Amino acid sequence: MSDTQWLPRIDADLCNGCGLCITECPTEALGWKDEKAALVHSDKCIYCNACEDVCPVYAIELPYLVLRVNKATQEKP
Amino acid sequence: MRQPFSVVNYLGQLGYFAGQPPATLERIAETAIPKPTEAGETLFLEGDPCVGLWMIEYGRVKIYKLNPQGQEHILRILGDNETFNEIGALDGGANPANAATLSDSMLWVLPTQTFRELILKDNAFAARVIQMLARRVRGLVSQIEDLTLYSVTVRVARLLLKQVDDPALSGTGVTRAALAAHLATTPQTISTALRELETTGAIRFDRHHIQIVDEALLRSIAML
Ligand code: SF4
Ligand code: SF4
Numbered sequence: 623m624s625d626t627q628w629l630p631r632i633d634a635d636l637c638n639g640c641g642l643c644i645t646e647c648p649t650e651a652l653g654w655k656d657e658k659a660a661l662v663h664s665d666k667c668i669y670c671n672a673c674e675d676v677c678p679v680y681a682i683e684l685p686y687l688v689l690r691v692n693k694a695t696q697e698k699p
Numbered sequence: 700m701r702q703p704f705s706v707v708n709y710l711g712q713l714g715y716f717a718g719q720p721p722a723t724l725e726r727i728a729e730t731a732i733p734k735p736t737e738a739g740e741t742l743f744l745e746g747d748p749c750v751g752l753w754m755i756e757y758g759r760v761k762i763y764k765l766n767p768q769g770q771e772h773i774l775r776i777l778g779d780n781e782t783f784n785e786i787g788a789l790d791g792g793a794n795p796a797n798a799a800t801l802s803d804s805m806l807w808v809l810p811t812q813t814f815r816e817l818i819l820k821d822n823a824f825a826a827r828v829i830q831m832l833a834r835r836v837r838g839l840v841s842q843i844e845d846l847t848l849y850s851v852t853v854r855v856a857r858l859l860l861k862q863v864d865d866p867a868l869s870g871t872g873v874t875r876a877a878l879a880a881h882l883a884t885t886p887q888t889i890s891t892a893l894r895e896l897e898t899t900g901a902i903r904f905d906r907h908h909i910q911i912v913d914e915a916l917l918r919s920i921a922m923l
Contacts, residue, residue: 627871627872628872628906631874655769667904668906669907671890674875674886675853675887680886680902682875683874683875683876683877684874684875684907685871685872685873685874686872686873686874686904686907686908686909687872687873687907687908687909688859688862688863688873688908688909688911689772689863689909689910689911690863690910690911690914691903691910691911691912
């Protein structure tokens with residue numbers, strides 16, 4: 623799996639160009655590309671979810687990986 | 700010392716009767732039936748026809764249900780100046796639950812008939828009753844929303860446990876939209892459920908990881 627997998631995904635077909643996500647992004651990771659929102663500075667993204675929350679057309683998705691953290695106290699083998 | 704109880708004053712404080720001229724209140728109050736009761740008396744049973752609106756001058760009343768095994772489940776405990784059984788009083792239907800006194804009490808019943816006549820005769824009164832009922836319905840809707848969220852939280856907890864044991868399921872990662880589609884709800888509800896789970900300390904967000912930090916807790920939330 624490449625690292626770029628774990629970045630916000632923006633569906634340009636769904637995006638209506640309202641710009642809310644760009645305004646909302648706290649780190650200026652988002653910008654414009656062909657009048658659609660795009661992740662222009664992926665290194666800046668802190669995965670805060672603000673863009674996904676604000677998008678009115680559900681054009682943005684943040685994928686998550688579910689995993690266990692091993693606690694020293696965990697009893698299971 | 701306890702102030703002498705005046706049914707008229709009491710009625711005037713109830714939302715329904717606000718703005719009624721004193722003479723009307725007086726007439727309404729005259730129909731109220733005094734019910735002095737001792738501790739432990741049953742006032743009415745679930746399913747019996749409702750006799751009217753109950754008012755507590757002083758005392759303690761429990762509203763309760765019995766499960767099929769006869770165990771008591773208390774819904775509400777009411778005290779001085781409170782009323783109960785409004786809905787039954789309005790529609791004259793059956794009592795939705797049982798009521799009994801917990802202490803020696805002075806109660807009053809405003810008969811269903813009084814309500815009926817007022818609704819027919821007095822538009823302003825009818826409008827206030829509608830308002831009161833509307834507020835109740837709103838309250839119920841938000842209760843249902845709470846219950847829905849509750850069940851979503853339970854189901855999200857289950858899905859997370861399933862995902863973690865079967866990485867193939869994750870594939871390109873879980874998204875809230877995918878969870879929402881899977882659970883037939885909205886991404887916003889999923890967000891709220893995930894936040895709830897995070898607040899309990901069962902999971903933690905770390906960048907693109909949803910970490911299960913307390914699996915036993917997550918399992919108990921998932922009711923597994
Ligand atoms: S997740 Fe947060 S930081 Fe990353 S692009 Fe969206 S709003 Fe910006
Ligand atoms: S909020 Fe959604 S629709 Fe608006 S610009 Fe961003 S991705 Fe496009």
